[in-house]
Amino acid sequence: MEACCCNLEVDVNGEETFMVDKTVITQYSNKFARLFGKSSGATGKLKVIFHDFPGGAEGFELMLKFSYNNGTADISPSNLFLACCAAEYMEMKEPVADVSNLLEQTEKSLQEISYWTWSDLLIGLKQCQSLLVPDSSVMVERCLDTIVGRLVLASEASPCPSTSSTDSSWVRYSCDSKSTESVKTSFSRLTWWFEDLLFLSPLLVAMLVKLMLSRKMDHVVISKFLLYYQKAKFSTATTHEKCKIIEMVIDMHYDMDLSCVPCKTLFGILRVTLGLNISKCSRNKLETMIGSQLDHATLDNLLVPSPYGISYLYDVNLILRFLKAFLRRGNGLVTPIRKVASLIDLYIAEIAPDPCLKTSKFLALATAIPDSARDSYDELYHAMDMYLEVHTQLSQEERLKICCGLNFEKLSPQACLHLSQNKKFPSKFAVQALISQQSKLKNLLHMTPSTSSYNDSPCNSSGAAQKGKKNKTSEQVVLYSSNFDISTDNEKLEAHLQGMQWRVMELEKFCRKMQIQMAKITKSKASGHSYAKSLPKLCS
Structure with missing residues (x-):
């Protein structure tokens, strides 16, 4: 690059040093004009050092080309965001003289973003990310919003629309690059873009998902994208990066309709968080989501190992928190809470043989479910029997506390007879x-x-x-x-x-x-069509 007078030395982020004409560059940059306003008549060379110039040497060089080309620049999707960031940083909004405005040119080009191809959008988005643009940047929002708009259209359109369509190029690009099959399955047409967006940072993924939710995109597809992203990024991520990724995945799921997020998916996310020191806020959100769907869980889901430093085998405290979240939901439906009661009884029976399980934890689980949720206490009794079998060192007071969790009215005859002969239980x-x-x-x-019901019966x-x-x-x-x-x-x-x-x-x-006798009576009366009364259910 040639200049009439290279009287200004500019060090850009320690990457490269440029020798420029101060007069030329101050004509287009209010930042330089303000900086050299009081020393415009100074002789000798001056030096400016930038530590955070957006785009580094490449961005500064793009700004210089604009300045030395009389206020013209070749703006394309590949350099639009770079030029825009450089123009904002150099305060090229209002020209010092009657010259062109680089920021104005970039804004005009940005208005045509809806006509960009899918590949151009990806290039622009990658550039935005590399520039570390703040999440409030209009450029990032415009680019992400355009991408989401394309995805919404793609989910509603056929997999490969006709070439006469105005926006067909980006869809054809996705179809041709993702598969050689002429006909795709419905789900593959909705997920072809997963691989394309793996380069995004967790921050930009969060922005993208929020836009998807606001545009009413399918929550099932969004959830699958988040899980696909998490799995793909974890292979090369550091522990700190893994925490940020999984926190973003949890936070985004928390904003979704949970009816679209299977309980199995949430437990899968929970397994990933084991061993990671994620934020308390994200962990609470995940536990709340799981707790609200606890009636869809299985025993295997609940068998989560205890965290490091806890003596007992399974994380009982976690299950208690799930229960608290479930009961807090309080929808008043009988079926879900009975399912949870049965599930917890199975869980208690599974953990009862653990010799390190404290009495307080066992009792907390046994009494966490309301009495009305259990039709039978047989499973809980057998779990208590197993616990007392293993924990022979318990005091009489501890045994009494455990047994107080039983409702004897809801024990079967077999369980009652077994208990009456069970010397592990207090007399x-x-x-x-x-x-x-x-x-x-x-x-x-x-x-x-x-007897009045059987007046006509020979067995009366x-x-x-x-x-x-x-x-x-x-x-x-x-x-x-x-x-x-x-x-x-x-x-x-x-x-x-x-x-x-x-x-x-x-x-x-x-x-x-x-x-047996009543059954005979019923049969006899039914044959004579003279007995219309039904027998009590307990005797049937």
Whole structure:
């Protein structure tokens, strides 16, 4: 580059030094004009050092070409953003003299961005990223918005539109470069751009996704792009970069419609975060999202290893936080909370054999679910039995605390009988289980139809006699239990328990006989079309 008088030395970011004519360059740059305004008559060479010139030596050289070519420049998609950044930095908005304005020329070129090809948009976006343009830059927003607009059109259009279309070049480019197949699957037509945008930084991906969400793009496709991006970038990223990438992925998913994000996807993201020190805010967002869909989780999903430094095998605290998020959702639906209750019971049974699991953690899980969410406490009882089997060193007080988590009214007869013989449980709970079971059997038998319902039945007299026998037996059991003294020694306690077990079994046998008899009565009445009453559900 030749100049009449090279009286100004410019060091650009330590990359390269330029010798320029101060008079020429100040004619186009308000920054230089202001800098040399008071020393315009000074003789000798001056030196200016730039440490943060956008685009470095390449950007400064582009600005010099514009200045030395009488205010003209060859602006194209490949250098538009570079010229724009250089013009802004050198304050080339309002010319000092009556000359052309580089920033004005770049803005006019930017208005034609909608006519750029897909490859031109990618080149421009790469240039923006290399220039470290702030996220509020109009150039970046315009470029990203144009890309999103193209993707929206592509998702609505056929895979390879006709060449007569105004914007067909960018779509043809994507189709031709991504596959040699003449016909693509529907999903591949929606994801052909994934590979093209892998060069974006997490910051620009976040800006891109926000624009996609505002343009109502398919959340499923957006989620798949984020996961594709995360997986591709992790192969070469540092630990710090991995944290930034996964935090961006979490934050973007948090803004989506969670009904479009499978629970499996969220647990996959969770697995990736293990071992990474991501921000507390992003971790809370992920746990909230998972908690809100806990009724769609599986046992394998919940078996997350404990973080480093925790003695027990699985991360119980994490599951408790999931539960808290799920219960906080409070949608009032019965089915989801019952699914979660069953899932948590399975989880408790899985972690119960862990010898390092503290009683407080076990009890917190057992009591976290409302009683109304469980139809049966059998699974929880078996988990408690397993826990007590492994943790033989527990004190009597700790055993009592654990057993208080049971609802004996929701234990099956088999579980109650097992508990009554289970010496790992405190004696008072064995007695309580038997009394509860006897009470349920008594109520069951009292729910049978009255004798007036069987006036025409040939079995009426025998049924009444059996009913009397039943009442007598039930009353004897109740009297027996009311006179029971739990303060007696172990031998008497075992004798009492055995007697109560025998009576419970006798009642169960009698109940089964009555069910058979009632079935016969029902069949007899149905054949004569004279009995329209339905039997109680518990006796059916």
